Amino acid sequence: MILSERISLMEESLTLAIAQKARELKAAGRESISFSAGEPDFDVPQVVKDAAIAAINGAFNKYTAVGGIDELKEAIAGKLKRDNGLDYSPKNIVISSGAKHSLFQLFAVLINRGDEVIIPAPAWVSYPEMTRYHGGKAVIVQTQAQNDFKMTPLELQAALTDKTKIVVIGSPSNPTGSVYSREEIAALGAVLKGSGAFVISDEIYEKLIYGVKFASTASVSDDLFSRTITVNGLSKSVAMTGWRLGYLAAANAEIAKAVVKLQSQSTTNACSIVQKAAIAALDGRADGDIEVMRQKFEKRRDLALELFNEIDGLKPIVPRGAFYLFVSHEAIEKDSMKFCLKLLEETGVATVPGVGFSREGYFRMSFAVSEAEIEKGIGKISAFARGYRR
């Protein structure tokens, strides 16, 4: 056998596969609209670009400390204090090349073969795959639409065993846009009390929130603070997907140290220039730009919801955060892969099948595109749904 057992346990990322198919259609000269990618279409704030240029001109070229430069760790500690009421010292913070990198390394340092990872679904594609790659068992908890697709304490209780090593909370959620309130997190925390489970709180969409209050898991109780690893980054809130910067903060310094050890033997530090630029993104200087982007996303969300209102057979969940609509097509088709492939082939509109998020009967569309594209694309989806033949 050429490939390792580990890699064959993992599936290719479905979001990337669909984006690739859409690119192929475009290359073949077909008109296409992509609602599939998970990234903002905005430019990076000028103040962040200026900081990067200053770092380049200042020849900040060398390897840095593996876990990141002190100046950035302090900026992150400051952000976590200011925005989230969290007290982390720099030694509890590890900077990596994207939140995905932070998450991958966390799974690597925490999971032993057979350990269980509780993942509320619909769930971001990578959580179950990372779990399996590291020899863990993904325990998918199917949440309910009537609970806004949030895991309830009873659902958590039913999934929790003495093998549970990690509970993943992604809020705001990709793909549903659901946001857990402080009270909801506290109720989940009460279930975990006394257990040996860690919580990985993926807060990458924290800044993209519409009319509700964001609550950071570790800030909800002392017990949750000690068992939670907070993960965040710049990709979504500051439109810096390609720059690759993410970070984690773990109350348990042993976990942070293990991640640094792994990183020292794999990728070493996150890009030195980007680390310098990230300070400008996190210390408050980019807050105005971040808010402008949030407002634009909110406007697009409202527009997309309004357009879906007119379509029979397709029902979106109202997202409270992130930049996705998770839309039920169950009334006209159960199989999400079939629905999305047909939609892409017949109309050139790319969306992502719900099955990739561990949920059939839905597709995810990103509204991180222009209002004109939203109107045109949803128009095509509407016509497609009207004429849908199984």
Ligand SMILES: Cc1ncc(COP(=O)(O)O)c(C=O)c1O
């Ligand atoms: C829920 C969630 N977590 C983490 C990430 C990874 O972000 P990054 O670009 O920082 O690796 C993504 C990106 O799609 C995401 O949707």
